[in-house]
Amino acid sequence: MLPNSNIDNLDKQILETLMRDATIPYTDIAKQLKVSSGTVHVRMKKLTQLGIISSVNLHVNPAKVGYDITAFLGIYLEKSSMYDDVTKELQQIPEIVDCYYLTGNYSIFVKMYCRDAAHLKDVLHDKVQRINGIDRTETFISLEQTFSRPMMID
The missing domain is CATH 3.30.70.920 (Lrp/AsnC effector binding domain/regulation of amino acid metabolism (RAM) domain)
Known part of the structure; x- marks a missing residue:
């Protein structure tokens, strides 16, 4: 668990991956982090429910x-x-x-x-x-x- 947080290192890795490219499929994240895609899905749901992920946006130039x-x-x-x-x-x-x-x-x-x-x-x-x-x-x-x-x- 990270200090003062409800997230652990796997959550952090998932967040960092998606902050670089929010279009990466959960299956690709799972392969990269050597976990199941179900684990990534559950973690994403948890991060959203905790308010850590507030939205996913498209950035236009x-x-x-x-x-x-x-x-x-x-x-x-x-x-x-x-x-x-x-x-x-x-x-x-x-x-x-x-x-x-x-x-x-x-x-x-x-x-x-x-x-x-x-x-x-x-x-x-x-x-x-x-x-x-x-x-x-x-x-x-x-x-x-x-x-x-x-x-x-x-």
């Missing part, structure tokens, strides 16, 4: 589907008590893909994809900045995503 701008937005709230209302509104903006509640300069930090600078301006002006409770925002445009990787499981 935004630029390949016409979204050339990745932007990050630091949001200052008028009052921290407005967090729930503001995030409900932010969740309605399809361009926003990640939203974090933080300590530090910003109350909220979001990641969004836009087709171009005009689209980004429209999202900021017509959607984000009209949300009641947002005091002001700061926008950061990504020049490049140098790397992205799944989290490490110790």
Whole structure:
């Protein structure tokens, strides 16, 4: 068993394999780890029930589907008590893909994809900045995503 966890080394190996490629069939994972495919299936069900696996997602390259701008937005709230209302509104903006509640300069930090600078301006002006409770925002445009990787499981 790993410390502070309900998973053992086999669970960890299954997770690491699927985090590299979530399309690998359970039978291939079983062969690789020298266990039965039934064992992999049972372990996956357990990991899902424990909430360790929350979802399996497909990652699309935004630029390949016409979204050339990745932007990050630091949001200052008028009052921290407005967090729930503001995030409900932010969740309605399809361009926003990640939203974090933080300590530090910003109350909220979001990641969004836009087709171009005009689209980004429209999202900021017509959607984000009209949300009641947002005091002001700061926008950061990504020049490049140098790397992205799944989290490490110790």
